[in-house]
Amino acid sequence: MAKKLKSKKYVILTDPIQTSCESLHAEIVDTGNFLTNKVRVDFKDCQNKTIATFNGKSNLKELEEGMQNALENAMKGINVSNPEHHASSQMTEPTETVSQNENANPKPKTETQNGIAAQNNAEVYTNGSLTLNKIKLSENQFILANPNQSVPYAVFSATSKKDVYRVQLENGTATFGYFENGNIVIETPNSDGSFGKQVFSRK
Structure with missing residues (x-):
């Protein structure tokens, strides 16, 4: 997931201390069943409020390959980062960042927290x-x-x-x-x- 986000010009935060309300977090949720591999990627802010959701599914029956394929399909819906800069006397625009703490091998019915990387141009x-x-x-x-x-x-x-x-x-x-x-x-x-x-x- 981190590689896909980097290819879309997001920045991965590897230090949890760096995560803040200027970044989003990604939560990967297994929503499939024994017949279909499906995942949901939720982007949440520092107050755990869902900002955006992307879904993906796979026709591959093997668990590991199917989950990876479903995650790749979900990531296709995420646009390339294109931050806007607005002048403001009250705030400085944050750098577009993502913090990483992901599990490379997702398991059924588990959730993986990722500090996500999107520009919060509020x-x-x-x-x-x-x-x-x-x-x-x-x-x-x-x-x-x-x-x-x-x-x-x-x-x-x-x-x-x-x-x-x-x-x-x-x-x-x-x-x-x-x-x-x-x-x-x-x-x-x-x-x-x-x-x-x-x-x-x-x-």
Whole structure:
């Protein structure tokens, strides 16, 4: 796994002391059964909140080969690291890093902790009553996350139209969002079928 992450321009942290809230951790979970080899890779922050999940499976029946193949397939969904640098008077952008503590031979129904390596390009947005962190997951996806919640407030996935996104809210509601004058706008459906707006401005 470390080799795959390095090939995607992530940095592996070999010293646990170096891990912090400026890096993510990867947790590899065996989700297969005696017929199918499957794994799930969860990326979590320093508060153990899941930021992104990637799944992989293999048609190989041998346990060791099948698990390695499933892990490789899961890793295909992880984009090449492309950190953005934003000027800020309050914080310094962290270096994109990954800490390594992985088991080379995964076993059934076990979990392996990895300190993961992704850039946490958090920008802070607020609508006046709610303050959220904007975290970029890839070129086509980002989230708005409440530091006090384990589930992202909203997940944004790019559409074919520039600056317009499909949005899934924390309660499972699917809607749309877009950028407008530097603000993030989310269309929120009402019970009567109409739509309102939530406007988040960058702090």
